[in-house]
Amino acid sequence: MSIDKFITVTEVDEGPAFADALFQRAYKKPAPDFPHHIVAFYRRADGSQVPVSYVHFTDCGDMFLAGGAATDGNILRSMSAEEQAALNEYGGLMLATLRHGFMLYGPGCEAIFTCCGDKRALETTPKLGFEETGIQYLLVNFLGDTSPRRRREMTAKAASFMPF
Amino acid sequence: MPSGEIFDPKEILPASLRDIITITEVDRADFFITDLFTRKFGHPPPDFPRHLVALYRAPDKGMHLIGYSHMMPFGDVYLSGGSCSDGEAIARMQPQDRDALRAAGGIWFWILKYAFRKYADCCDAFFGHCGDKRALEVALAAGFIQTAHEHIIVNWHRPLQDSFKRALTAKVVALGKF
Numbered sequence: 001m002s003i004d005k006f007i008t009v010t011e012v013d014e015g016p017a018f019a020d021a022l023f024q025r026a027y028k029k030p031a032p033d034f035p036h037h038i039v040a041f042y043r044r045a046d047g048s049q050v051p052v053s054y055v056h057f058t059d060c061g062d063m064f065l066a067g068g069a070a071t072d073g074n075i076l077r078s079m080s081a082e083e084q085a086a087l088n089e090y091g092g093l094m095l096a097t098l099r100h101g102f103m104l105y106g107p108g109c110e111a112i113f114t115c116c117g118d119k120r121a122l123e124t125t126p127k128l129g130f131e132e133t134g135i136q137y138l139l140v141n142f143l144g145d146t147s148p149r150r151r152r153e154m155t156a157k158a159a160s161f162m163p164f
Numbered sequence: 165m166p167s168g169e170i171f172d173p174k175e176i177l178p179a180s181l182r183d184i185i186t187i188t189e190v191d192r193a194d195f196f197i198t199d200l201f202t203r204k205f206g207h208p209p210p211d212f213p214r215h216l217v218a219l220y221r222a223p224d225k226g227m228h229l230i231g232y233s234h235m236m237p238f239g240d241v242y243l244s245g246g247s248c249s250d251g252e253a254i255a256r257m258q259p260q261d262r263d264a265l266r267a268a269g270g271i272w273f274w275i276l277k278y279a280f281r282k283y284a285d286c287c288d289a290f291f292g293h294c295g296d297k298r299a300l301e302v303a304l305a306a307g308f309i310q311t312a313h314e315h316i317i318v319n320w321h322r323p324l325q326d327s328f329k330r331a332l333t334a335k336v337v338a339l340g341k342f
Contacts, residue, residue: 008195013282014173017186021225035170041195041227048226049196049219104191 001086006079007052007093009040009100019054019070026070032056036105038097042075050075053093057101057112058164063154064105066114067164069094069121094124102128102141110150111142113158135159176278180264184257185230185271187218187278197232197248204248210234216279218249218271220257228253231271235279235290236342241332242283244292245342247272247299269305276306280321289329290319291336313337 012018015037016030023031031037031054040053052075056068071093076084087093102112116125117137130139133155140158142151174182190196193215194208201209209215209232218231230253234246249271254262265271280290292308294300295315304310308317311333318336320329 008192010191012190013188014186017173017188033172043195044226046226048222048224048228050226100191 001082003083003086003090003096005086006043006083007040007087007096008043008049009038009096011100011104012037012039015039015054015056018051022051022054022070022072023068025072027068032058032068035059036101038101038104040093040097042079044078052076053097055094055097055101057105058161059105059109060157060161062109063111063113063158064101064109065158065161065164066098066101066112069097091127092124094121095127098124098128106143110144110146111140111154111158113138113140113154115139115162115164133158135162138162171281173278176281177274178268181268181274184221184261185218185265185274186221186227187216187231187275189282190215190217193217193232193234196229200229200248200250201232201246205246210236210246213237214283216275216282218275220253220261223258228256230254230257230265231275233272233275233279235283237286238291238339239335240288241336242279242287242290243336243339243342244276244279244290247275270302272299273302273306276303276308280307280319284321288322288324289332290321291332292317292319293342311337315341 015032018039019031036057038055039051041049042052043049053071055066058065114130115137116122116139125139129141133140138159196217197209214235216233217229219227220230221227229250231249233244236243292303293315294303294317303317307319311318316337
């Protein structure tokens, strides 16, 4: 079973309207109110959609910062066994939302950074090509053919925004 | 494609609808509206940008699609088409929420308002094709005006010379029904 049957991932205009509850649960603060918001919607048996996973991408010109990833465990557990198995096989919703962000924003920037210290999340980040920067918690995927000097510049810039 | 003006989406909706309805652009329409769109138009929804959906938040936190509009970039103008609302979903809304939506002008009115704001910087004018009398009333209330051409409506949201307006209108008329 493909997750496309019951999950869709999309950018939405307004983060808090869709993700505030799950963001609050994960980070004890409101969801960001500035672009860009990626939401995974789960289609329930009654046809309604519920936001089940979220990640935020900040446009910093030459780079994007991915952060604020959160997933609603209660909704995951409410899914059928078949749906849960399909999601596990896919690699999880964080992978789906991050992939969508890479698809949308990757072509327009030189690198995508993320800030990650969570052990489970660190199982997903390598699948997006994230690698360590040498700065604790700061990971990067350099998308173009960038020089070592340019990489150092961008890494310093990204580090200045931490935590994100 | 420019993402559209950065604004607080909540500014568009009246206070009576802000907590129960969210309008947003989505990257793909099929997941949300294939059934409704096919029911209304006899074919699947467009698979090219841009898609606006209106979602109703039910008391159980489930979000139900109640309206959709396709806004197609067509050079220097946007074409509004494929608009539909889900009467059954609206009928299932909480009575007080349904009354609030009706009193506020209905969902298509607000989707149009949202589109005019979000895409204001993306085009010189918005055109629509409207043959339905009731829909036309809503469209005119939202900011469209009729052109000299049957069923073609337009929203001139920025100052343009008359010659330019004529040129844009001729281009859209030449396109035929959309």
